[in-house]
Amino acid sequence: MIKLIVWLNLEIGRPVRAGELVVADPDPRGGLQGQFRYAESYLTSGTGFALDPIHLPLEADLLEVNRPQAGIHAVFEDSLPDDWGRQLLVRRHRLAGHARRPPQLLPLLAGDGMGALSYSSSDRVPSQQTPVGGRKLAELQRQAMLFESGIATPDEDLTLLFQAGSLPGGARPKALIQKNGTAWLAKFASSRDHFDVVALEAAAMQLARLSGIDTPQTKLTSCGEHKALLVERFDLDLQKQTRTHVISMKSLLGVEGFYYLGYQDMAAVIRKISSYPAEDLLKLFRQMVFNALIGNTDDHLKNFCFYCNGRSWRLSPAFDLVPDIGRNREHVLRIGSSTMPPDRRTLRQEAKHFGIKRQARADEVIDTVLSSADHLETVFTSCGVPEADHDHFSRDISRRLKRLHD
Template sequence: MTSDREAVVFVWLSGQGYVPAALLSESSGGASYTLGYGRRYAARPDALPLDPVSLPLYMPRPATSRRGVLFPVLRDAAPDKWGRKVLGLMAGRHAGTLSEMDFLVSAHSPDRIGALAFGDTPAGGPRSLAPWAQDDAMTVPEGDSACSDGSAWLERIARVVAEVDALADDEDLDDLRKTLPEEAFLQALASSLSVGGGRPKALVRMPEGHCIAKFGKRGDPWDEPRIEHATMTLAARCGIHVSPTRLMETDHGSVLLVRRFDRTPDGTPRHFISGFTLNAAIDEDGDWGSYHDLAQRARQHGDSHAGPELFRRMVFNALCANIDDHPRNHAWFVEREGLSMTPAYDIVPTQARFKTYDLALRCGTEGRRASLANVLTRPEPFGLRRDEAEAIARDIAGVMSTWRDHFAACGVVTKDLDELAYRFRGVPEGV
């Protein structure tokens, strides 16, 4: 089969920088994708598998994706709903006219999420493969040196993000572009290209290091960045390993800064895969599996500590109605010796009010039902005895019983606290 397009897949290796690892080929306009490792790369003693589950280093032949869907690990590296809207804006086209390959390889930034990047030749290194996404416009600037906390640059990004968020999908994208300085426009938008999810966000470099900035969204019923900060810090109090967060204020509302787990303190990229990739999921609209599946697969690939951590996250999510706990919001670092779970980075109660809540992943014998009774029904796949699981859940519930005081201390207003009480109603009283 003749390839329509090809791209070299690079991976960042410690002490080496970006190294050419594999060749990705697209055929028939995206009906089929193949990927094969370079022989020299696979033979390296420091080589990392792009995906240890579905793309091990020693494949006898190039792998072909099923049903014309990108390989899950490459889907991890591609922008999600928000980033796709941004790419369409930068290209001057509706995002629906761009292909999966366009989304993956058009824009490159040294600050992109994860350790994968793309280029057209092994010797040329990673670069943007679209004329409207030149590399020199894709670097995320440092926070304004004149302001030690980086607030000046964050204010600048917040303005652009707010205007992009206000755009309806069918509006003329060029109208917005003409109202913004070209440099600010490109840099602010480029900083959000490879960040997953559907909410407005951007990559920023702040005094504490590389961060993801999360902004409020048009139509939010409450101060989402502030509530996520309160939830993440409450999760940390419950013994969950979370990325550090802090809140900043701008003229466009509060902004949550989440420390990037995919960067070492000196800024070196770290390769990771999502729970979708760990579960070898192809159809993201289908059955997403269970927490138990993730725990068992992680253990099969070398992570002996994921079980108890996943159990804690499952209990916490059930008790605060965080129903956006899909597999892309769980991730694992890829190392030669195996996988290890990353810190949690996206925990917040749902804005929707339902009579009962279901998690995105199955969490017990009652399926996805978000209740303490359900999450305690099958502790064994997490490597826990029933008494151990009950003790962990009791400790988490005890800390979460103080949620209202904790959220108030984080600046959440009374109106929002009263609405949040409906999400926390599953927390037992008197624990």
């Protein structure tokens, strides 16, 4: 049996005991049965809020979870890294196959994961590591490439990467750093890249801002012989010494494995839990149009999330915006009734699900987003997108743009 205390850290250095997770030993088929209960002190504090406003209501009852593969509610699994960071966690702690399930990984995060939750197996509050500074970027990039290559490497040659790279989500190489008093997610090139993904993501984020989309600030920086994209973390404010609680749309929608959902499903979540639904619906509609424009087909549910500062729930800024680097053509999420690239008519029909009732207003929002394509060449050039990538994605986006104008 595994017992974990869940801590909420909205104010750095002042953790609050939010509740307790209990996960039974695996059943004969390997399934895990878990439970969560809010701490009485949290319930009576007057400042507590539901960690998952849909699946974990703020009440004294024991809250069971029916996720036998994980054994914990999805909001807690959101704290864990995905492929890249999880591989590093396994390597760093030399975890055998039977010791890699979510309840076993949570206490290894200490107090440094994404969002505001941390976990401990005792009453002792998880301690934070010394943050990695921005001056170590080139060394982090070198260690990331070394780890990704699969070349046998002593652990001592990966120490910096273990410290900074085993916490963030996603499948690509990245690390958490601090630079000039700001917390950043540093995103590196991968040896498996067929395009300059770092430059393309930098360009996509810049185009998104030109479209009126709320995104974190980004900086493209040299990193030894390579470059890295720094994305400001919206879950951690070092100046104010605060964190925000984060939960993915995947967790809020309660889906597992393969799913066939769309932007309308996320709009329904916004209407249900957002403190400012009209604003957040418009934000999501803009992002849907932008994803259709640039061919961001990697629009899965973990690339959208809500955050809570203890007072209100809001749709997060847009992140992980890239053109169709996987040449998938189909989106993960449906736009209208299909995952194929939409046309103008589809976007107009979708608008009503986002609170946009007049076609003239829908066209205004759509055209504002599409106008960012006027800056495509300038932005690609300023971000150092290689000529071959520039030509390939300019043609692809032009085809999508024509479809969205017709």
